[in-house]
Amino acid sequence: MMNLTLKIWRQKDANDKGKIVDYPVSGISPDMSFLEMLDVLNQELIEKGEEPVAFDHDCREGICGTCSLYINGRAHGPQTKITACQLHMRSFKDGDTIYIEPWRAKAFPVIKDLIVDRSSFDRIQQAGGFISVNTSGNTQDANAIPIEKEHADKAFDAATCIGCGACVASCKNSSAMLFVSAKVSQFALLPQGRVEATDRVLNMVKQMDEEGFGNCTNTGACEVECPKGISLENIARMNREYLAASLKG
């Protein structure tokens, strides 16, 4: 069992200035997940009549992309290729001090405590992150166009992005290039997606810029911290797509 000191960002709402508050927690088992450790803290706060720490979470198995904690200066904490909900307390030791903050980015305003508003990601997808086919079911047979396994696999790898925003939080420029390029790449690699490739990349990048995300300076922090291991190759691919589209358009 471990005793820890938590230093947690508390902010009442979007207009509040916010500050770090210290909380001691004890009796933490190494088998607990990081979020279960926060549950323990919150139950204690509620029992004392205090407001629990608000944080986003839902599936708790690393796929919904809801949890978004900046732990000791790293998105989703010290381990790689996992989300905060998959992080277990065995990664820490008795007596540790742990800083817990929200994602920090202009395009992700804080809603409360550790919760941020990531609707900018939705708006980027609305600008072009789709293939314009109606859902009538009257499409051609699924096996009508064979797709090279290598391309299908790469498209899948890009599509594994869970939209958590760790890439933005980790980037010194708060750039969303890894996120946007993953979606652009998924479609660019598939024949179904090629049809609208030009407009898609132009529209999505335009929306990304309007949302206030920063630029990419190729430091690669996003790739390191991405819980799904989305590759920087996607950014290179998007840049090629964007260049080609700009020349065409």
Add this chain to the structure above:
Amino acid sequence: MSILDSKIPEGPLADKWTKHKNEINLVNPANKRLIDVIIVGTGLAGGSAAATLAELGYNVKAFCFQDSPRRAHSIAAQGGINAAKNYQGDGDSTYRLFYDTVKGGDYRSREANVYRLAEVSTNIIDQCVAQGVPFAREYGGLLDNRSFGGVLVSRTFYAKGQTGQQLLLGAYAAMNRQIGRGKIKMYTRHEMLDVVIVDGKARGIIARNLVTGEIERHSAHAVVLGTGGYGNAFYLSTYAMGSNVTAAWKAHKRGAFFANPCYTQIHPTCIPVSGDHQSKLTLMSESLRNDGRIWVPKHKKDVEAIRNGSLKPTDIAEEDRDYYLERRYPAFGNLVPRDVASRAAKERCDAGYGVNKTGEAVYLDFASAIERYGKEQAYVKGLDVNDKKVVTELGKKVVENKYGNLFQMYEKIVDQNPYETPMMIYPAVHYTMGGLWVDYNLMTTVPGLYAIGEANFSDHGANRLGASALMQGLADGYFVLPYTIGDYLAHDIRTGTIPTDTKEFDEAEQNVRETISKLINNKGSKSVDYFHKRLGKIMWNKCGMARNEKELKEAIKEIAELREEFYKDVFIPGTENEYNEELAKAGRVADFLELGELFAKDALERNESAGGHFREEYQTESGEALRVKEYQYVSAWEYKGQPSEAIHHKEPLEYENIEVKERSYK
């Protein structure tokens, strides 16, 4: 004569859906612009319905409690989606998918609905590929398939271990296209807290903005619930933390009958509970049973040695292992349906053969798959098939390719390497087959109120087969509801916008405000989780994998008492006019406390065993579920104030195209 009219079309089974589509009313494109539809929930069912209705021209308002529609819990589905494509040429057909599903559901589902599901299943795959869903492919560039439990063909399409996410992102993309065009107005971080009924028809909802706490009125000509299942009544489950029954339960209170609440799926392969702190359980995909073999030691002395750490599972010789599924069910082996596999695991653990400290775990072992694949690869590559090291390395690569992300997930949680030592697994609550009663058109007993996907009861009977939830969600949303809802809305082309400044909206809003005010002003001393955990314990111990009359009666009493205690002693910090997760949770747990009682009551009424509902009093000599002919009906419960007063209605089930037999997987 039942008051429940399932509205199943006349004619031969295979022609019903086509004939129905030809005969129902249509709404002309210009008139669709005059009609509003509310969709609550944006998972596979709600998301696909929202996109399709907007494409058709209706004005859609969609609601989800998550921060984005992409996060609905459909995203967590791992293994795959069934479709009767017969790409493998292994004898699959619409009829066979229909047959497997009815048999898998232990002859407690509606024939016509299931046949339609099997019929449209092939369209789903075509549609998803057109949307850019990156399904797994073979080297020739065509789509790959695998097998799931309870069937003898390979009809499951997949995208590694995250088929749910890829299909949901497909529906989400289709929604985004319509949001961008202004045809869907999306309300995220909103929770539906009541349905508004005007002149007997569903005409709107009351929703709470979870960020600001504001109570909002939204009107429409029809309301669709795609709000998922209620497995979180058990507290511990594979559901997301936010998954809840509230929308469905509020609809129930407004007149929608609740069908078969006791039909719950307990999934056999989940990571076992590790301690009291546990907040949720993690599924290990059924696809693992394609290659993993389930066993416990044959001898108690080995069980003891494993528990005290003096023996490792890999030390136990082949002849000292009990591959109990292969032993009991030679025809289907490790791929028996979920209910059968779960009960078999419970049987071994109850008999004292559980392999972890709590005695509630069995092994899922990949050693023989690694060896088999390794030998195949060694042969292909011209290497020595007798070199164990080479074979193991090659085999691990194949297994990693197929299940890598699941193995990684397991290792992160349990801190053991499943390539080296067998996984430990135990059953956990995973899905609910019960839900709001709907007719063939997916309409509930409230006109204009529809339920789709897991929120309804219609297709899976008493047990759902693997990879069929995704199929049903998308079938309902893309291909069924968009037709059937038109038949109803055709009568509303001259209605005009539904006003929200009416007494019906006043009453519903008042009702919501009073409920919230009662909770937030309660001067209790215990947290919401305290009550939720206690409810979960009652549900798991007395309404779980095995049920009996005595314990069900106890459960009914205990849940009613717990509900009373909840209202007396729950404490919710903060106010109602802000982001307040405890308040949202309190409302959901309050509804689980009512549903839980109805659940136990339904289980008590059903004096038989069927699928996931296993009554200890009704079993064969070999311990299999014993169905009782006179219970061949759907139970639909009508709300009358308290769960104890709910009125029981029956919809008889008739099987004209399938012979009702003993469900055997031997």
